[in-house]
Amino acid sequence: MNDILERLAIILEERKNADPKHSYVANLYQAGQDKILKKLGEEAIETILAAKSMERDAIIHETADLWFHSLVMLADYGLRPEQVLNELDRRFGLSGLEEKANRGKDNDDG
Numbered sequence: 404m405n406d407i408l409e410r411l412a413i414i415l416e417e418r419k420n421a422d423p424k425h426s427y428v429a430n431l432y433q434a435g436q437d438k439i440l441k442k443l444g445e446e447a448i449e450t451i452l453a454a455k456s457m458e459r460d461a462i463i464h465e466t467a468d469l470w471f472h473s474l475v476m477l478a479d480y481g482l483r484p485e486q487v488l489n490e491l492d493r494r495f496g497l498s499g500l501e502e503k504a505n506r507g508k509d510n511d512d513g
């Protein structure tokens with residue numbers, strides 16, 4: 404399995420001590436949480452627009468930007484991609500419909 408998410412996470416940690424003049428990621432950290440979240444929102448919108456355009460290369464490019472900025476957001480919060488992958492792994496095989504129905508039961512109980 405490709406380990407690019409983990410390799411990127413290591414770089415993103417290192418960039419916490421890098422010079423913003425020489426690093427896009429260090430620049431984002433310096434600009435702060437609101438800037439990181441703004442970029443994440445922009446990339447989400449650009450991904451949607453690419454999907455609407457139905458241009459496959461654009462969809463891949465914009466989704467990569469979205470995933471990358473999600474990793475920056477996670478790193479900013481001290482979280483690692485492995486934790487998200489573990490959550491997806493935990494959900495694997497559990498139907499979204501089933502999960503939603505169980506959520507309803509939990510609400511009825513409480």
Ligand SMILES: N=c1c2ncn([C@@H]3O[C@H](COP(=O)(O)OP(=O)(O)OP(=O)(O)O)[C@@H](O)[C@H]3O)c2ncn1[C@@H]1O[C@H](COP(=O)(O)O)[C@@H](O)[C@H]1O
Pocket residue numbers: 411414418425426427428429445467468471
């Ligand atoms: N994967 C990426 C990556 N994907 C996208 N980007 C940058 O994310 C930005 C996307 O912003 P936009 O497309 O909105 O373009 P923009 O107009 O330049 O952005 P703004 O001026 O609006 O902020 C661009 O500057 C891209 O270069 C990335 N920058 C870095 N990485 C990885 O992060 C590592 C560390 O990067 P540095 O910290 O710059 O060394 C690199 O070695 C790469 O592996």
